[in-house]
Every structure is written in C-alpha cells, then in structure tokens.
Amino acid sequence: KNQVEQSPQSLIILEGKNCTLQCNYTVSPFSNLRWYKQDTGRGPVSLTIMTFSENTKSNGRYTATLDADTKQSSLHITASQLSDSASYICVVTDRGSTLGRLYFGRGTQLTVWP
Amino acid sequence: EADIYQTPRYLVIGTGKKITLECSQTMGHDKMYWYQQDPGMELHLIHYSYGVNSTEKGDLSSESTVSRIRTEHFPLTLESARPSHTSQYLCASSESGSSTDTQYFGPGTRLTVL
Numbered sequence: 001k002n003q004v005e006q007s008p009q010s011l012i013i014l015e016g017k018n019c020t021l022q023c024n025y026t027v028s029p030f031s032n033l034r035w036y037k038q039d040t041g042r043g044p045v046s047l048t049i050m051t052f053s054e055n056t057k058s059n060g061r062y063t064a065t066l067d068a069d070t071k072q073s074s075l076h077i078t079a080s081q082l083s084d085s086a087s088y089i090c091v092v093t094d095r096g097s098t099l100g101r102l103y104f105g106r107g108t109q110l111t112v113w114p
Numbered sequence: 115e116a117d118i119y120q121t122p123r124y125l126v127i128g129t130g131k132k133i134t135l136e137c138s139q140t141m142g143h144d145k146m147y148w149y150q151q152d153p154g155m156e157l158h159l160i161h162y163s164y165g166v167n168s169t170e171k172g173d174l175s176s177e178s179t180v181s182r183i184r185t186e187h188f189p190l191t192l193e194s195a196r197p198s199h200t201s202q203y204l205c206a207s208s209e210s211g212s213s214t215d216t217q218y219f220g221p222g223t224r225l226t227v228l
Binding site for chain 2: 034
C-alpha cells in the first residue's frame with residue numbers, strides 16, 4: 001500500500017534554533033518528492049522538489065534531503081523564524097499512473113516560539 | 115504567490131442548502147484539482163480535470179460535483195449540504211507537460227454545515 005508517514009506529528013522550538021522533519025514513504029514506482037509549507041487557513045506552498053537522482057535541494061533556510069534507497073526524506077530548517085510556524089507536508093508522486101498520483105503525509109505542525 | 119483564487123474563504127450554512135465553491139486560476143493551467151482536508155489530516159483528492167469538458171472523480175468518494183466549461187474556472191457544487199460535508203476544500207492547478215507537474219494551491223474554503 002502506498003503511504004507517506006511524517007514525524008514528529010508536532011514540534012515546538014525556540015526562535016533561532018534549527019530543526020529537522022522526517023518523511024518515510026512506500027510509494028512505488030517513485031517519481032518525485034515535494035515538501036510543502038501550509039500556513040494556518042491557507043493552501044500549501046511548494047518549498048522543494050526532488051527527483052530520484054537528487055540527494056539534496058535547498059531553498060533559502062530550508063534544505064531537503066532524499067535517500068531513494070531507504071525511501072526517506074528530511075527537511076532541515078536553519079535559524080528558525082516566527083514565520084516558519086506552519087504545517088510541513090511531504091508529498092510523493094508515483095509515476096505509475098497517467099495522473100501522476102500524489103500521496104500526502106499528514107504533516108508536521110511546527111511552532112516557533114520567541 | 116500562485117494566481118489561483120477561491121471564494122468564499124469561509125462559509126457557514128444550514129443543512130439541505132445548495133452551495134457552489136468557486137475556483138479560478140489565471141496561469142492557463144490545463145489540470146485542476148479539488149482536495150478535501152480535515153484538521154490534522156492529509157489532503158484527499160475528490161475531483162480532477164485535465165482540461166475543458168474533462169472531469170473525473172478522485173480517490174475519496176464525494177457527493178459533490180464539478181464542471182469545467184472554461185480553462186480558468188473549476189467550480190464545485192453540493193446539491194444538498196450535510197454536517198458531514200464540514201471540511202476545508204482546497205483547489206489546485208498544474209501545467210500539462212511540466213517536468214515537475216507542481217500543483218499550485220488556492221487559499222481554501224472552510225465550509226461549516228450546521
């Protein structure tokens with residue numbers, strides 16, 4: 001069964017600290033993996049996208065890694081800011097269907113305290 | 115910020131009412147999607163469209179219907195709303211032929227049926 005599991009479910013950190021969010025998936029055949037940021041009451045916004053051959057991708061203070069062999073990804077946030085408070089969603093696309101079926105994780109709810 | 119819009123942002127209605135959730139995008143994307151998201155849960159695809167006059171049901175069974183008469187417009191209709199329809203509804207679009215097929219999300223409509 002194709003699944004995307006994220007951990008932790010929620011995380012509280014102090015402003016300026018770093019944190020790492022985890023994503024494990026069983027989606028096959030794999031096409032790509034995205035990390036989205038979803039602010040409360042808003043739609044998700046794409047942060048990074050990685051294909052099978054990519055190990056790491058950065059977007060400012062966000063760095064995503066991918067290990068396609070172990071089917072794991074992480075999102076590292078450096079020097080957190082209050083505006084980083086949001087839900088971070090891992091999304092995996094399978095390439096076995098015409099639609100390019102997306103599998104969504106439930107997200108990690110990150111709260112950054114001053 | 116993606117050019118995809120949803121109205122209304124919030125809607126509170128009584129049981130049995132007919133409602134239409136609007137979604138428009140100005141990016142010329144062929145593909146459009148409707149997702150349903152409950153708090154703390156993953157997004158579930160309920161409808162999608164490859165282009166004008168093309169609509170398909172998604173993975174999650176839904177009593178809603180959609181139409182795609184114009185490329186930029188993808189409204190969702192509930193003929194008779196029930197409390198079980200209370201949820202957040204997210205519209206998204208993506209470009210055909212894109213190597214990444216990234217979906218761009220609207221801000222969502224928070225629906226409450228009393």
